[in-house]
Amino acid sequence: MHLLFTLKFSWRLWRGQRLQWSLLALGLGCFSALLLLLLQLGPQLRTPLPGWAQPADLVATVHRTDPQGRYQPVSHAELYRLKHQPEVTALAIAQFRSSELRIAEQNIDRTKLVYYSENLPAVLGLQAPFTRPEAGQAQPVYLSHWLWQLLGKPEVQGLDVLVRENDKRYVIAAVLPPALDRFSEKRPGLWLPWEDRFLSLMDIDEGHDTSKGPGPKALAMTENLPNSIGFIQHKAEVNLTALAKNYDATPVEWLGLQAFKMIEDKHQADIIPGIELFPEQRADLLQQFWLLCCLTLLCGAVVAINLVFCLIGQLVQRQHEMGMRQVLGARSLQLSRQLALEQLPLWCAALAIGGLLYWQGAGLLAGLKVYQQYFGSAGVPFDWGYAAVAVLGLTVFLLLCSQLPLLWLLRRARMFRNRQAQRNVLQQRLALAQQVLQLSFAGLALVLALSLQFQLLQQENTISRWLPFEEIRLRLNPGIHPDAALQRGEFGQYSAAQLAFASEFTEPVERKLSTTVNGHTLELFVHSTEMSSNYLQFIGADVIAGTAETDSDGIVINRALADRLLEPGQTYADLPGTTLSYLAPFAVQTQIRGVIQNLPHRGVAAASMPMMYTQLKVNGWGPHDVLTLITNPKLVDEVTTALEDWADRQGQDLDISYQGNLAKQLEQMNEPYWIFARISLLLAGVISWLAALSLYYQLKTQLLLEQSVLATKLAVGATVPGLISRLCGHQLGLLLLSVPVCGLLLWGLSPWLSGKLGASVFQHNAVLPALALLLGLVLLATVLPALRLLQKPIALLLQGRAT
Numbered sequence: 001m002h003l004l005f006t007l008k009f010s011w012r013l014w015r016g017q018r019l020q021w022s023l024l025a026l027g028l029g030c031f032s033a034l035l036l037l038l039l040q041l042g043p044q045l046r047t048p049l050p051g052w053a054q055p056a057d058l059v060a061t062v063h064r065t066d067p068q069g070r071y072q073p074v075s076h077a078e079l080y081r082l083k084h085q086p087e088v089t090a091l092a093i094a095q096f097r098s099s100e101l102r103i104a105e106q107n108i109d110r111t112k113l114v115y116y117s118e119n120l121p122a123v124l125g126l127q128a129p130f131t132r133p134e135a136g137q138a139q140p141v142y143l144s145h146w147l148w149q150l151l152g153k154p155e156v157q158g159l160d161v162l163v164r165e166n167d168k169r170y171v172i173a174a175v176l177p178p179a180l181d182r183f184s185e186k187r188p189g190l191w192l193p194w195e196d197r198f199l200s201l202m203d204i205d206e207g208h209d210t211s212k213g214p215g216p217k218a219l220a221m222t223e224n225l226p227n228s229i230g231f232i233q234h235k236a237e238v239n240l241t242a243l244a245k246n247y248d249a250t251p252v253e254w255l256g257l258q259a260f261k262m263i264e265d266k267h268q269a270d271i272i273p274g275i276e277l278f279p280e281q282r283a284d285l286l287q288q289f290w291l292l293c294c295l296t297l298l299c300g301a302v303v304a305i306n307l308v309f310c311l312i313g314q315l316v317q318r319q320h321e322m323g324m325r326q327v328l329g330a331r332s333l334q335l336s337r338q339l340a341l342e343q344l345p346l347w348c349a350a351l352a353i354g355g356l357l358y359w360q361g362a363g364l365l366a367g368l369k370v371y372q373q374y375f376g377s378a379g380v381p382f383d384w385g386y387a388a389v390a391v392l393g394l395t396v397f398l399l400l401c402s403q404l405p406l407l408w409l410l411r412r413a414r415m416f417r418n419r420q421a422q423r424n425v426l427q428q429r430l431a432l433a434q435q436v437l438q439l440s441f442a443g444l445a446l447v448l449a450l451s452l453q454f455q456l457l458q459q460e461n462t463i464s465r466w467l468p469f470e471e472i473r474l475r476l477n478p479g480i481h482p483d484a485a486l487q488r489g490e491f492g493q494y495s496a497a498q499l500a501f502a503s504e505f506t507e508p509v510e511r512k513l514s515t516t517v518n519g520h521t522l523e524l525f526v527h528s529t530e531m532s533s534n535y536l537q538f539i540g541a542d543v544i545a546g547t548a549e550t551d552s553d554g555i556v557i558n559r560a561l562a563d564r565l566l567e568p569g570q571t572y573a574d575l576p577g578t579t580l581s582y583l584a585p586f587a588v589q590t591q592i593r594g595v596i597q598n599l600p601h602r603g604v605a606a607a608s609m610p611m612m613y614t615q616l617k618v619n620g621w622g623p624h625d626v627l628t629l630i631t632n633p634k635l636v637d638e639v640t641t642a643l644e645d646w647a648d649r650q651g652q653d654l655d656i657s658y659q660g661n662l663a664k665q666l667e668q669m670n671e672p673y674w675i676f677a678r679i680s681l682l683l684a685g686v687i688s689w690l691a692a693l694s695l696y697y698q699l700k701t702q703l704l705l706e707q708s709v710l711a712t713k714l715a716v717g718a719t720v721p722g723l724i725s726r727l728c729g730h731q732l733g734l735l736l737l738s739v740p741v742c743g744l745l746l747w748g749l750s751p752w753l754s755g756k757l758g759a760s761v762f763q764h765n766a767v768l769p770a771l772a773l774l775l776g777l778v779l780l781a782t783v784l785p786a787l788r789l790l791q792k793p794i795a796l797l798l799q800g801r802a803t
Helices: 002-016 019-046 074-085 120-123 145-150 198-202 217-222 240-249 279-318 319-327 332-342 344-366 369-378 384-409 426-467 484-488 559-565 633-652 662-669 669-704 705-717 722-755 764-790 794-799
Strands: 059-065 089-105 106-116 140-142 159-161 168-175 192-193 228-234 268-273 471-479 497-501 509-517 518-530 542-546 554-558 578-582 587-596 613-616 622-630 653-661
Touching: 019 279, 019 344, 019 384, 019 669, 059 074, 059 145, 074 089, 074 217, 074 228, 089 120, 106 145, 106 653, 120 228, 140 145, 159 192, 192 578, 217 384, 279 369, 279 384, 279 426, 332 344, 332 384, 332 426, 344 369, 344 384, 344 669, 426 662, 426 669, 426 722, 426 764, 471 633, 509 559, 518 559, 554 559, 559 587, 559 613, 559 722, 578 705, 622 633, 633 653, 669 705, 669 764, 705 722, 722 764
Parallel strands: 106 192, 140 168, 518 613, 554 587
Antiparallel strands: 059 228, 059 268, 089 106, 089 159, 089 228, 140 192, 159 168, 471 622, 471 653, 497 518, 497 622, 509 518, 509 578, 542 587, 554 613, 578 587
């Protein structure tokens, strides 16, 4: 009965302060949703094991690290050195390739394949349906769960697949469990036998007897090029750092033609404990994880300050009630339990809002490419144990915030203190510190959110210039050698002003470039795109120096690369004519023809990566089998019809896919950044309103305590506008005090958060709008309670009854 009465009383308190408690419930809901998301993501990022893997101390993953510190696949020739290390007991390899498939009467374009060594399932602890083949029996072929779903879940019994890369037909043994979709960022659709990895290259060595195995060129291209990830089982108490050093020091036995040894000669091996399939994707996720941590701490701090002060204001008005209950025999524990029960409606509302926000947030994250790569088709994992921890954390957080005000006021001397009595100096200083701190947190959240929004607006303005361009992907079989017309961007009746050709805009390849800068040899990795000579002019690239036209002997570079090549005293105009050398895959000498502004090939956030643009020509491996065509959307149907007619005449097997608007593609690439920018804006708004609400109720409580003093001032001639002006001046003083505190927080947080995110976060042009918003909220929180109170009759104010 007592419990029911307490809940009814708390419901009346909450209903009587709808705005205050609704915002508090929203703030607590945001905090609980962020806390739950961090708890779900944290274990996955701290211990990067796939869902199918069991923690094993004796398993390690072998990648290589390029000179820029990025993880990359490694070649078989290098991995084979691990067999000579006494600490290694087993070596398993997964090699990745791509091919078109024909399965269940459907063509699947450019699907990733994995050739898996026979011992790979045993080394990684993979469970059924992996089986060990009998002696003389071929390795089974497996279909990934995501590709099986894409095909419409056909019956596996008797299902076969044609792999276009080697023109061999396989019978599917089984469909892998969904957890195995998370096998490297490449997400292979088909698992093929290890011994078939040479098949697609057997005919590359003209005149070689294939019955004796692969020729030197096929052997070199399969074993020496970096397309694999290694996994080892090692002995107990092995120092992996020492093992990596010994591994690096062991000479590589390159197989087949030496010209095909791995291009990136300056790199080191990385042996990572456990099963680490995609460290690059985990690094991207960690950037967002730290941003979420920062926002969660800010949200929790401001919600705690608001909740504590709202309860202090409520308890100040209930001092007499609490004091009388103590006199009548109520113990502190009973009062504490009652106050905790009174927060039950707030707890329920926060839990419901938090669950809804988590569901929405997890759905947004599950649609992002990096999350799909890392977690597979199942999306962000959900663990009920961590959900229980989040609920417990919310409960403890709410209990602490509700009990602190009671412990502060739970003294008999204070319980019977007149409501109009002034708080002592310590209480005033504590309140001042709390107000300054919450304004500082709100200012920090606003600056962070507005900085991201300004960057977002800049990206949208940058991307909008590519709205007039539609991209079409052309897959050619057996391929095409670009002639002079194609190199100019001309095709049939269409001129260079209507079309442009290139390798894929959003997927440039990486090249190793070398030159001499300031008397020193400079070697760096840059991204490269092959294109027709008119391509850069066609998409409206901004020329800084020289020309934007490429030719057979000249390239165009972007500003990010030009900045690396400038010598002291040089300008961009001095770069055209400079000689460079790059590997594609063999050494090519070329000259710079021009410098252009950065283009967002992998999204605006990555626009500052060094780029060079070369002319379409016969490459080192053969004809081009994939090209992209850019044209005006109005010409898409007409151009595709002309391409199909041309393919019929040329005997080409042409596959046309519509990539969509170029600007839309760039928007999708920036989607993770945009989502977190909008999340930060929502949280900054909640934090700021909570800070303003806290100021509102603090000032309201203070005015109620001082209403007789205010009435006396009004009686002797003071005006309401004058009193409100003084109050605004006092509150603006608090805002001025919070500015240096906020600046100090920004100074300490900016390098840390920018380092975690890999880019500058804070922008100076966000400071003034954030300060203006905070100023408006402070003035609003000051004027409203003052107007409501000072409009009461003076007689009621003198009697202390204007409550």
